[in-house]
Amino acid sequence: MTDSKKPPFILVDGSSYLFRAFHGLPPLTNSKGQDTGAIYGVVNMLKSLIKQYNPTHMAVIFDAKGKTFRDEIYKEYKANRPAMPEELRSQIEPLHTIIKAMGLPVIVEPGVEADDVIGTLACRATEHGIDTLISTGDKDMAQLVNENVTLINTMTNQIMDIEGVNTKFGIPPELVIDFLALKGDKVDNIPGVPGVGDKSAQALLNGIGGIDAIYENLDSIADLSFRGSKSMAAKMQEYEEQARLSYTLATISIDLDIDYEIDALRPKTPDNQQLQRLFAEYEFKRWHSEVSALLTGAGDSNDSDSSDASKQNEDSSDSPTALTIDKSAYEVVLDEKQFDQWVEKLNKAALFAVDTETTSLNYMDAELVGISFCIEPGIAAYVPVAHDYPGAPEQLDRDRVLSALKPILESKKHLKVGQHIKYDKNVLANYGITLDGIGFDTMLESYVLNSTAQRHDMDSLALSYLGHKTIHFEDIAGKGAKQLTFNQIDLAEAGPYAAEDADITLRLHKVLWEKLNNIEELKQLLIDVEVPLANVLARMEQQGVLIDSQQLAQQSQDLATRISELEKEVHEEAGEAFNLGSTKQLQHVLFEKMALPIIKKTPKGAPSTSEDVLQELALDYSIAHKIMEYRGLTKLKNTYTDKLPKMINHRTGRVHTSYHQAVTATGRLSSTDPNLQNIPIRNEAGRRVRQAFVPRDGYKFVAADYSQIELRIMAHLSGDKGLLDAFAQGKDVHKATASEVFGVSLEDVSSDQRRSAKAINFGLIYGMSAFGLAKQLNIPRHEAQKYMDLYFERYPGVLEYMDRSREVAKEKGYVETVFGRRLYLPDIKASNGARRKGAERAAINAPMQGTAADIIKMAMIKVDDWITTSVSDEVTMMMQVHDELVFEIKEAHVEEHMRNIVSLMEQAAVLNVPLVVEAGVGKNWDEAH
CATH class of the missing domain: 3.30.420.10 (Ribonuclease H-like superfamily/Ribonuclease H)
Known part of the structure; x- marks a missing residue:
């Protein structure tokens, strides 16, 4: 097969080679003391494979963290294996990064082993008439060998086809599973049948057949010529359950439900800029020199091809010349x-x-x-x-x-x-x-x-x-x-x-x-x-900003009381005391003891207790609602009411956050120590925290917030006449949408219809599907789809914008805000459907979120310039949270300066719809919002 003119589909057992490289090669570290030997060994093997076979299709598969279905079947599976050494563990993530930069697909599928992914993909390739070469050191893979599938051990350069399996194991590939089931496997802790070794297993399989045939012909075993054949039938009968369990454990799955199309698993153009950085970091000098030479010769030629998203991402880092500094x-x-x-x-x-x-x-x-x-x-x-x-x-x-x-x-x-x-x-x-x-x-x-x-x-x-x-x-x-x-x-x-x-x-x-x-x-x-x-x-x-630490101390006490009450109520409903903070105990109580429906599972197969799961359960089960409240209040207490007083600066008596400009992909600001962006506003406890943010004596807080800014940006970007008219006429856009979708006059729109329209308006911004809308509105999916179809009929420009954004993203690898900020989407052509869909949703939403971020930044600059040149002793800009700015203003000038702030913010940018800012005044942040 390896001499075929058609290059094969190569499946690399990354985990097998990672372990073999780590244990089989001398230890290697860089000057920082980072272990790099296993990385070097695996990458070297991959380079050799590519050079030798020049494959049209290729993927590198690794085991995922955590247990697999085999652990569920047999708790002792692989129990003899020692814990992975940290020296090896630390090399896994860098290795994955390097392989991806080499342009090779990397697959890590939760809940199954790399063997099963390889088996499934090899089977699919055979169905497509594609020859497959599996690169592995794992003998268990011999069960996959057939006319179209061959193994290669790159470390020894040994190739194993059907004849090779017969030579090595003394049996054909189709009996390898039976062979492993009979003799067991000490490495994987597969028990097998006690007393059966290589020779007796070969004699049984060649003399009678597979496991099923052996158990149908136990009487024939005594006639076989191997030591112990006379007593083997009784032993086989005694350990039948163990033999069949071992067969299941040794069987590599070939029919997994995994989202990988064979044709998408192709080597891509290597990201040589990233490889150069990585080879420099891990000090693989020869490879670094080779890549640097390629880049020097290639110049900027790659940048001219804007059709590939990966090449677009290279625009930010053209080839650097290796720098020598004295x-x-x-x-x-x-x-x-x-x-x-x-x-x-x-x-x-x-x-x-x-x-x-x-x-x-x-x-x-x-x-x-x-x-x-x-x-x-x-x-x-x-x-x-x-x-x-x-x-x-x-x-x-x-x-x-x-x-x-x-x-x-x-x-x-x-x-x-x-x-x-x-x-x-x-x-x-x-x-x-x-x-x-x-x-x-x-x-x-x-x-x-x-x-x-x-x-x-x-x-x-x-x-x-x-x-x-x-x-x-x-x-x-x-x-x-x-x-x-x-x-x-x-x-x-x-x-x-x-x-x-x-x-x-x-x-x-x-x-x-x-x-x-x-x-x-x-x-x-x-x-x-x-x-x-x-x-x-x-x-x-x-x-900085003043906070009322006494008020927060009282809030902490009140929260502690309510948290304790909730804990007791949950324990009463559960019928036992347990740790609400323990996911494992919560899973046991909700899904085993109380038998609540399992909405979703974790990658490891356990019932999920995530927020969205609890939200759905809370519709029918009060215990889920109480657990959600418990979690929310505990987080609020630990993150804010307990912590904020400790963050008061000893010199200023104020809390000083740090704003970050270079963190989010869309251009939005974030903040830490404390994080002002995450204080809840939709529940009373969160609003109480905001009440502890106060102005100095003689001043009031003013909070100015852009109204429906992302919807306005959607109207501008899409150019949809219906949306543009609604905003131009100052209509309640949710009512206007409800009127269009439900075919009623503005005056006759009900509160439920407005609520549904609001969910549609905001849902579309974030790429919500009909399924998601149905879930949010608690209506059948077909009804949600009908709402969305009606919406797009009334606002066709929105649908055109969404389709256009996806196409532009695929063509260029990025989308842009109104002001030209580029938002790169590296997954826009991903073969993984979920990642690709996520990138498509981002292509629609990112220009709106990014434009909103640009606008409030422009507003902050404009307002700050006015403050510093005209009213610095009367107005201070205190905080920025998403689309909101908070100011401290002298009481005597509040109304005048608030009007100026609103005007400046509304003039920060010119769109095809008016920007509207709503402002409020108060003696604390909550009251002003």
Whole structure:
């Protein structure tokens, strides 16, 4: 078969080779101490296979975590196997990433073993007339061998066809399962029949036939010529149940219900940029050189083909030339003369990179330990001011350094670039310096180029765009509880680390800015939106917000009381006490003891107790409703009422969140410590938490919120006349939709009809199916489908927009917001149906969500400019949550300034429908919302 002109379908038993590479090859680690031997062994094997066979179809299959159906049948299955060593476990995820970057499909199917997936795919390939080569070291796979299926052990280069199975096992492939069932398998802990070995199993199978034939002809066993044949019939009879169990355990499934089409399992063009980064990270030098050479020769040719989503994702990281940096050229500034020289260099520089080194990632608590600069690639310096380890050299006075740097740092004329420079701005603000002249931020440049391609931290970006492995903080500070703070790190290590940060930042900017310069819309988003917004967010973060800790303490007590009551009520309904926080105990009580219907199962086959499952059960069972309430209140207490008072800053008496610009795929902001985005608003307990957010004396809170902004954006993007007219005339759009869908006048729309129309309007934004709508409205699926069909009849532009968005995504690999932000969808052509459908839903929703994110960012910049230039002593922008901005306004000017805020927000962008902002006033956040 291997000599056939038609290249075969290769199925690789990834798990088998992972274990064999780990145990069979010498240990290998990179300079960071990461284990890489198993990765190297498997990738080397894959490269050899591809080179030798050039397959038209190929997939690499791995075992999933957790138990399989065999564990359910026989609890002792594979029980003898020791736990996977951490040295091997740590290599699995990187290996998967590398294989995918090689362009090879990776399959990990929960609840079954890799063998079963391979068996099923091999069977399907045979049905399609495709020859299959299974690459494995697992002898059990011999049962799959036939005229169309062959095995290869790449480590020994041995090929096993039908004749090869006969030679190795002394039986044909169709009796391999029976052979394993009789003799058992110590590795997998398949029991077999005691006393049956290779020779007796071969004699039984060749003399009589398979397991069924043996049990139909037990009397014939004594006539066979092998040792113990006379007593074997009695033994076989005694252990019949065990033999048949072993047969089941040894049988590889060939009929799994898995969502993989053979024709879709084809090698794709390798992502050589990502491979270059990965080979650099894991220090596979020969492969890194090979890929780098390919990239250097290929230039930017791949970028011209926009039909492939994977190639579109490469746009953000064209081939970097491997970077060699002479760190010995960096300066550590310890004397006045040297420092003065650097101040002069900064004064003359058209652009320089700046980076602070501190004692904490918390910008409010961080103390400045030093500051680094770079004026040209390779020309960088670190100015330490607070290293206090034993034997530390004398350093320049921090006040003296900051005083000299203040005019430059605060100058708009001196252009700066940083990596996540908002943090540096906040740290310097603690020392009375308002960092200005911020022209660029490499984190934001990378994020604007492609929000989904990779992480946007410096270490990742340096590997991706420069081919350079930076000094990691853990390399010089250690890990865990014994990790040093920067002030404790010897300058011999701290200096190169800090100077490199500035150097790499400047080098990254040059590469990223060149890319952005070629895409005008993205360039404008960076300069007009993201970079100015970082300044706005820094001011909001420094300002912080007051909270009433006494009120939160009372709420915690009230929540604890209610949580305890719910726990008792659930225990009473269940008829026993158990831990509501234990998924296992909850599964036992709900689905075994109380026999509630199983709505959904986890990947491991256990009944799910997820939120959506409990919501459905709560319609008929009060215990599910109480468990949901228990979970919600427990989370609220642990996350907010208990935690918020502990987060009050000792200097300001306020809570200071951190806003993140480079996290979500769509451009929306997120926040942490505390997360302001997740405080519930639809239940009383969540609203009470908002009541603890209060303005200072003499001020009121004003909350201004965009009304139905994503529906308005849908009207703009789709250009649907019906929707445009409804918004232009200021109609209640849900009522208008109900009127159209249900064929009644606006005045006759019932509350139920409006509720249904609202579900349709918002459901379509998020790609809801008729099944999902039926579930939400608690109506039959066919009725929900009828509603959706009527909707699209009345609003045909919406359906056209949805179809167009999916097609554009497939063609380009991304969709865009109104303002040109690109939202890449790497799964838009995925062979896995669920992932592909998810990407198609995102293609419809992401432009709306992304445009809404862009609009509120523009509004924040516009409002902040008005505040800082006109009313800074009367208005403060406090918080941003989704489509809402919260302000603290002097009581005497509330009405006037609220009108200005609403007007500015409504003018933030011009769409084909009016933007509408609703605002409220209150003595706390809840009251204002």
